[in-house]
Amino acid sequence: MSSLTIASPADFHVHLRQGSLCKLTTPHVKQGGFDLAYVMPNLKPPVTNVEQALAYKAELEAIDSSVEYLMTLYLSPELTPEEIRKAKVAGITGVKSYPRGVTTNSDGGIESYEAYYPVFAAMEEEDMVLNLHGEVPSDADTDTHVLNAEARFLPHLHKLHARFPALRIVLEHATTRAAIDAVRACGPTVAATITAHHLALVVDDWAGQSWNFCKPVAKFPSDRTALREVIREGHPRVFLGSDSAPHPPHSKSVSSPDHGCAAGIYTSPVLLPLVAHLLESFGALDRLEGFVSTFGRRFYKRELSADAAPPSVQLRKVPEGNTIEKEYTSADDSLVPFWAGKQIGWEIVRS
Amino acid sequence: MSSLTIASPADFHVHLRQGSLCKLTTPHVKQGGFDLAYVMPNLKPPVTNVEQALAYKAELEAIDSSVEYLMTLYLSPELTPEEIRKAKVAGITGVKSYPRGVTTNSDGGIESYEAYYPVFAAMEEEDMVLNLHGEVPSDADTDTHVLNAEARFLPHLHKLHARFPALRIVLEHATTRAAIDAVRACGPTVAATITAHHLALVVDDWAGQSWNFCKPVAKFPSDRTALREVIREGHPRVFLGSDSAPHPPHSKSVSSPDHGCAAGIYTSPVLLPLVAHLLESFGALDRLEGFVSTFGRRFYKRELSADAAPPSVQLRKVPEGNTIEKEYTSADDSLVPFWAGKQIGWEIVRS
Numbered sequence: 001m002s003s004l005t006i007a008s009p010a011d012f013h014v015h016l017r018q019g020s021l022c023k024l025t026t027p028h029v030k031q032g033g034f035d036l037a038y039v040m041p042n043l044k045p046p047v048t049n050v051e052q053a054l055a056y057k058a059e060l061e062a063i064d065s066s067v068e069y070l071m072t073l074y075l076s077p078e079l080t081p082e083e084i085r086k087a088k089v090a091g092i093t094g095v096k097s098y099p100r101g102v103t104t105n106s107d108g109g110i111e112s113y114e115a116y117y118p119v120f121a122a123m124e125e126e127d128m129v130l131n132l133h134g135e136v137p138s139d140a141d142t143d144t145h146v147l148n149a150e151a152r153f154l155p156h157l158h159k160l161h162a163r164f165p166a167l168r169i170v171l172e173h174a175t176t177r178a179a180i181d182a183v184r185a186c187g188p189t190v191a192a193t194i195t196a197h198h199l200a201l202v203v204d205d206w207a208g209q210s211w212n213f214c215k216p217v218a219k220f221p222s223d224r225t226a227l228r229e230v231i232r233e234g235h236p237r238v239f240l241g242s243d244s245a246p247h248p249p250h251s252k253s254v255s256s257p258d259h260g261c262a263a264g265i266y267t268s269p270v271l272l273p274l275v276a277h278l279l280e281s282f283g284a285l286d287r288l289e290g291f292v293s294t295f296g297r298r299f300y301k302r303e304l305s306a307d308a309a310p311p312s313v314q315l316r317k318v319p320e321g322n323t324i325e326k327e328y329t330s331a332d333d334s335l336v337p338f339w340a341g342k343q344i345g346w347e348i349v350r351s
Numbered sequence: 352m353s354s355l356t357i358a359s360p361a362d363f364h365v366h367l368r369q370g371s372l373c374k375l376t377t378p379h380v381k382q383g384g385f386d387l388a389y390v391m392p393n394l395k396p397p398v399t400n401v402e403q404a405l406a407y408k409a410e411l412e413a414i415d416s417s418v419e420y421l422m423t424l425y426l427s428p429e430l431t432p433e434e435i436r437k438a439k440v441a442g443i444t445g446v447k448s449y450p451r452g453v454t455t456n457s458d459g460g461i462e463s464y465e466a467y468y469p470v471f472a473a474m475e476e477e478d479m480v481l482n483l484h485g486e487v488p489s490d491a492d493t494d495t496h497v498l499n500a501e502a503r504f505l506p507h508l509h510k511l512h513a514r515f516p517a518l519r520i521v522l523e524h525a526t527t528r529a530a531i532d533a534v535r536a537c538g539p540t541v542a543a544t545i546t547a548h549h550l551a552l553v554v555d556d557w558a559g560q561s562w563n564f565c566k567p568v569a570k571f572p573s574d575r576t577a578l579r580e581v582i583r584e585g586h587p588r589v590f591l592g593s594d595s596a597p598h599p600p601h602s603k604s605v606s607s608p609d610h611g612c613a614a615g616i617y618t619s620p621v622l623l624p625l626v627a628h629l630l631e632s633f634g635a636l637d638r639l640e641g642f643v644s645t646f647g648r649r650f651y652k653r654e655l656s657a658d659a660a661p662p663s664v665q666l667r668k669v670p671e672g673n674t675i676e677k678e679y680t681s682a683d684d685s686l687v688p689f690w691a692g693k694q695i696g697w698e699i700v701r702s
Contacts, residue, residue, distance in 0.1 A: 138555050140553065140575075143571055143572045143573040145554050145555050145571050145572060146555050146558050147498065147554060147571070148571075202491065202496060203496050203497055203498060204496050204497050206558070206559075207497050207564060207568055208557075208561050208564040208605070208611040208612045208613075208614060209561075209605060209608070209612070210560075210561055210605045211608035212608070213559040217558055220494055220496050220499075221491035221494045221495075221496060222494040224491075249607075252608075253604070253606045253607070254559070254560060254561045254562065254604055254605045255604045255606070256562070256600075256604070256687075257560070257562035257563070257603075257687060257689075257690075257692075258691075260558075260559040260560035261559045262559075263559060336607075336608060338608075340608055340609075341609065
């Protein structure tokens with residue numbers, strides 16, 4: 001295959017941040033081949049109400065109006081069933097749950113779900129989506145650590161699904177075979193996103209290399225195989241959410257024992273070619289459209305109109321390879337993308 | 352307990368390197384409270400014959416003659432049964448095996464043990480010690496990675512022990528419950544060393560923090576518990592080998608996605624107070640002398656003379672804590688120790 005055209009791609013998990021950084025990241029959604037961004041709410045302060053979410057959406061649209069932004073709220077005690085109903089009316093799509101302290105800007109994350117059952121009940125009624133960062137916090141006393149944090153979260157997923165069977169739930173950035181098996185075992189209201197970088201990395205890649213460190217951490221080769229397999233099989237409840245997370249170079253570097261690096265990997269500006277390259281590497285290129293567009297759009301009820309010619313993106317094979325940029329810069333910020341300086345075999349055909 | 356005196360401590364696994372760096376590291380053995388250093392042979396080029404080992408020993412003695420250096424050879428095809436016999440006569444103590452490519456300067460490491468059976472037979476006859484870096488190389492096809500690399504090595508340990516039951520074997524820097532269980536299950540000729548840093552770190556500590564990255568990587572809290580338990584119980588075949596490994600700050604830092612950091616943690620200059628601090632933290636201070644001196648000396652047949660007053664080191668409690676140096680420097684080199692800037696509760700009484 002030397003070129004392919006796929007229905008308008010949608011990234012169902014992306015961090016665009018705020019302020020000057022947001023001006024650099026937001027155009028990268030389109031540059032990376034995507035027409036829809038499902039926007040994470042972990043700003044400082046987090047996006048906890050409708051007013052903030054709409055203001056944030058307006059900010060993003062002012063930067064690049066060619067992308068559709070689906071907005072989310074940050075699950076916190078401030079969020080009430082009334083706010084959920086308001087959010088629905090305002091066109092907000094989902095609510096993101098962060099366990100306390102497990103990743104970037106998650107200090108206000110939740111510690112127990114039961115307090116939120118009234119909110120979840122309202123979400124279920126209003127047909128909103130619950131997005132779960134599926135990790136429990138590390139705790140040496142219970143032998144909980146970054147490698148088993150996702151597997152140990154899965155009982156929470158099952159419990160929520162049993163209690164709210166009509167609530168659409170997305171287990172974000174699944175990294176383990178256990179997570180994939182759990183989502184398979186759930187009903188049609190439960191999906192998983194998978195990032196591009198978790199299709200490439202394993203634990204050895206971030207051992208001693210902070211630029212490959214993200215949360216959840218990349219797991220074992222057998223887990224990566226499970227992620228690749230579920231994509232190759234074309235499972236309709238498994239789709240792309242890049243979790244593309246912009247961190248400036250100084251916060252991805254480690255220059256002393258006093259400060260570790262920020263968790264996150266930046267893929268937005270090269271996302272679609274990167275995903276095509278990766279899927280081709282494990283024999284799943286024929287699943288590209290499902291993975292990056294139709295499966296997610298169907299789950300989120302953002303399907304493209306069937307009666308008109310729907311928007312699409314064309315990719316072409318680059319046998320000699322294209323080199324991924326070393327850095328993206330603006331006057332105020334710079335970002336180093338995943339696989340900076342490496343070759344990928346696909347590019348977007350710009351009209 | 353506000354002070355304690357222990358028989359002359361011995362570090363049964365230390366990297367002193369060569370050239371200018373060696374001049375900085377070597378005096379740190381004594382400074383860290385140790386009178387004996389079991390010296391690793393992974394120089395560039397590796398120490399593969401008697402002549403090199405003796406030259407290296409002379410270099411170390413010229414720097415600090417107050418420490419006893421036990422020398423090792425690097426297991427490689429160059430090593431013959433004849434060289435083993437020569438080594439024994441020359442007072443060389445052991446042979447270190449590195450699996451190929453798993454740690455610093457291990458490119459010339461071994462891929463299969465059977466080719467070395469004649470060497471091991473000679474070592475068994477000559478009563479030399481085989482020191483094993485007990486990890487198999489990572490291999491995605493077999494789901495082998497930095498977290499299970501040690502557990503998957505253990506069948507090699509059992510096989511070597513069964514084939515050469517009188518050969519003294521040390522499983523170096525044990526990091527897992529599986530390794531401790533394996534060594535327990537072996538006969539009196541098999542021992543394990545444990546480092547100071549593996550008594551402190553778990554996987555979360557090196558996730559995104561390259562200064563805590565070493566090989567074998569620190570494992571899960573339950574593994575760290577197993578290391579602490581076997582020390583607390585005073586197992587006579589488990590003793591300190593610091594694996595103190597000097598790497599300059601630029602090679603422990605990570606400043607770009609292109610280069611990961613070197614594997615290794617530097618503990619030599621603060622070793623004895625650090626170990627006392629750690630053992631006290633998990634209720635094993637009464638095992639300090641066994642762990643840092645008598646158990647290892649007995650296994651290595653370097654016991655202190657019982658008829659005279661043997662050399663000893665005195666430690667005293669520092670309730671207010673001493674701050675570990677941020678850096679040790681010479682004209683040519685600098686080294687940042689483990690726990691730089693942190694407080695530890697013990698210090699050596701210098702006479």
